[in-house]
Every structure is written in C-alpha cells, then in structure tokens.
Amino acid sequence: MKIIISGSLGNIGKPLTHQLVAAGHEVTVISSSADKKEAIEKAGAKAAIGSVSDAAFLAETFAGTAAVFAMTPPNLGGSNVISNTVEAGKAFAGAIQEAAVKRVVMLSSIGADLPDGTGPIKGLYQIEGLYDQLENTAVTFLRAGFFFTNLYNDVPMIKGAGIMGANYPADAKMPLVHPEDIATAAAEELQKETTGKNIRYIVSDVRTPGEIAKAIGTAIEETDLPWVEFTDEQSLQGMTQAGLPEEIAGLYTEMGTGLRSGKIAADFVNGNFPVDGKIKLEDFAKEFAGKF
Template sequence: MKTYVITGSIGHISKPVVEALVKAGNKVRVVTSNHDRVKDIESLGASAVVGSVFDAAFVSTAFKGADVIYTMIPPIWQTTNWRASQNEVAKNYADAIRENKIAYVVNLSSVGAHAGNGVGPVDGLYDFEQLLNKISGLNVKHLRPSYFYYNLLNQIGLVKQAGILGGNFGDGEKVFLVHTRDIAAAALEELTTLKFSGASVRYIFGDERSGKEIASVLGKAIGREVNWVVFSDEEQKQGLLQAGVPEIHAQAYTEMGKAIRDGLMQGDARKHKPTLSPTKLEDFATEFAQAYAG
C-alpha cells in the first residue's frame, strides 16, 4: 500500500485515477479548493484536504507523508497575469515536494510544454516542468496529452446554429487528439508502476486529424453536414470574448491555436510520436452525438 496525493480535485482525469488507486488498496488524499466536493471525494474511498493551492503552508501539509504525488495546475480564471499565477502554484508544489522529500511525481503537463514561449497557457506548464526537473533526487514523469476531444463539445451550439466547427487552426497541420479516459489510463499506469527515474516525458494522443476530417466524422454522427471553418486569429479572439472568456485568457487561447497551426505546439510530439492510445475520433463521435441530442 502506498499513500498518494492527487491535486486538482476529481475531474475527467483524476476521478478514475482515484477510483482505481483506492480499489487497489492504496491510501489516497485528494486536494480540492471546494468544500462541496468533499462528499463526492469521500464516496470514492479517498480523503479530502480542502484549501487553496496558492497557500504554500497548506500545500506542504497536504503533501506530508505521501509516497507519490499527482500534480496539475488547475484552471486560474481570476488573474491579471495567467503565467505568473501558474508559476505561483508551481512554486508551492515544488517547495512542498522538496520539503517533504517526495520521491515520485506524475505531472499533468501538455503537448507544447517543450517550447517555453508562444503556446499560450502551456507556457506556464513549461515553467513548472523545469522547476520539477531541478529538484534533486526527484523522479518525475511529465504527461503531455494533446488537444482534448471534449473541447469540441463546446462548439455544439455553433454546429446547431450554423452547421460549422472551427478554430484558428485545422487547415494545414493536423491536430493530435486524445480522450481524457486515455490520459487517466496513462496517469494510472505511471502512478502505479513507478518505472521512471530522473525526469522524463510521455506524450499521449490517440488520433491525428485535419479540421475537415473532424467536421466530417462528427457531422456523420449527428446526421447533418458540418464544415470546419478556419478563423483568423482576431476572429478567434473576438469569438472567445463574445462567449464570455476574459481578455487575458482569450488572448492566450488564441496564441495556443496559432501555435497548433504553425506547428510549434505539436513539433516535439511529432518527433517523438507515442503508441497511439485507444480512443479514436469515430469513438468520440458517439459521445458528441449524444451531447448534441441532449
């Protein structure tokens, strides 16, 4: 039995990880900022530790006694400098890992975290990777998943209204795609086998498609013609702003789309392609159709 600490509460990736770790007889603590999630966490057989990851003392206490930590920097919406806020959380994590002499960390990063600049919100994940890599004696596996299939669910309204999907990418550079359950499976494998030493990277994606192919497959699943529209960067940003996304985040997401289009974001992953994970676009299309009909 090992003691695991899982940051990021229980979302699409961490919930199945927690369930599997508990089922295997491990002690699992889940870090959450939301008191309302405590019952849900405890129902999985884990214990909840409630507090802010911006509180260094809280993070250090939460990590105390752990054999393995799963780290993720949560979405940060209230900020005037997204990267600086990410770095604040990253420093708290790194300091707590060092103070508690943690031996193993599995870190949820992203495709594009090799670049350092020009990849929007992923730039902060580069910083965190570098911070972890500098901790003496730490064994860390950075998971770098690609574009999530479920991000496409956010465009269902656009499909219903105009029969289109789109982004400021998708016409040249094909997009690596991944399902969150495949990320969870990879995370669980790394967390339980601990067959890594030093600092290493694992890319995770299950398919590679153009925008046109994405629209065609999802359109077929819902029984209507759907086209992929490539927006200009300004159109992309304005669309996000109109959807209520804050200015600083809209700019960052637009930059990330440009990085996909230009090949920067996926460049290192393209050089180090992994064995593809199981879930393909056609598999996700069933989920898309169910959400579309709902």
C-alpha cells in the same frame, strides 16, 4: 501506497481516483471546494480541502505520501493567467521538496517543450523547469494532447452557425487525447518505479480538424458540418463576444497560431512517440452526440 491526486474529481481526477482505489492504494484527493468532500469520500478516498497555490497546505497534505499527481488548474484566476499558474507550480514544487515526495507525475501538454508562442501552455513550460530542479524526486512529465472534451466548446457554434472552426486549418495535424486515457496513463506512472526526470506523451489519436468536423457531423447527423478556419482577429473577437476574458481569449488565439504553424505538435509528431490512448475520434464523436 499513499497517493495524492490534485484536480478534484474532474474529468481526469475522477477516473484516476477510482483506478487507484481499486488497486488498493490510500488515495487523498485535493479540492478547493468543500462541497466535493462527500463525493470524494464516496469514491473511497480522503478529501483535502484547500488551495493548490497554498504551499503550506500542500506541504502538510503531502507529508508521508509516496506519490503525487500534480495538476495546476487551467486559467487560474481568470487574469494574470501565466503568472498565477506558475505561482501554483512553485507552491507544488516547494511542497514536494519540503515533504520529500519521491514520485511525481505532472500533467503537462504537447508544446511544453517551447518557451513561448503557445498561449496557456507557456505556464507548463515554466513549471516543467521548476520540477526538473527537484532533488531526489522522480518526475514524469505527462504531456497530453489536445483534450477531446474541449470540443464541447464548439456546441454553440454548431447549433448557432452550423460550423466548427478556429484559427487553424482543416488539414493541421492535431494530437488528441481523452481525459480517461490520461487517467489510465497517470495511474500507470504513479505505480511505476522510476528515477530521474522523464517525458511521456499521452495521445489517443492524431487527426485533422477536417476529420474532427466530419466525425462529429456524422455522429450528430449533420453530415455536411464543415471546419472553417478563422483569422486570428476573428477568433479573438468570437471568444470575447462569447464571454471569455480578453486575456484568456488572447492566450487561446496564440495557441491556435501555434497549432496552425505546427510547432506545438512538432516534438510529438517528429519524435515517433506512440499513440497509446484507447479512445479514438469516432468513439468520442459518439460521446459528443450523446451530450449534444
């Protein structure tokens, strides 16, 4: 089966490519960087170099394909983030329709059921709406939890201040996921025969920030590592001082308020969806310690 993967050979694309190539599929990986061509080909796939915002490039790449893993880059462009992300989603949707692709797995997120108040997730809500209108295309919205790997952003805070923290409390419920578990779920869905529009949550563990700080602290031998809840103002200021553009820092602050209120996780937590990822917090903590 011919399968297209967007997202280059990133934390999801790389293991997904390996799984699908090993299963005998003809895999093409989209990357915006020509420097990735050699690595993609070494992985046993074909490289398609171009922009995911270029509908003509996507339509040409999708021609004759059976299935597409659609992933829009986070923080696309650094400014006008939501509109840029949605424009990329429109390019994907148009190319899928033009190429008559029958099977799509779209990487989405917890909170994508909400139209606003979710920071960068707002763009995924709008893209789900675009894909929902695709005719004769079976779509699975793969709503992922909070990436474990985002916790690497806390390394400077741990080393500089001896804390972890954000603008949500230590007892907030957080559905978490490892990119490798996302890749496994995506591979399953791409090879599955289905119809219509479907939602699948992919979550590896559900824990609290307090538990996250404790597990990571234990793994890096800082057993008293605390989780500190910041105000929204402190969170925004900290991210901008660390070099994030103000717009992106604002979006992440808004996402934090959504996690604090519980609304971003609510659909997953209240819906009794399975936690079917294999990599748990303690597993990731060991991975974190190895790179700390």
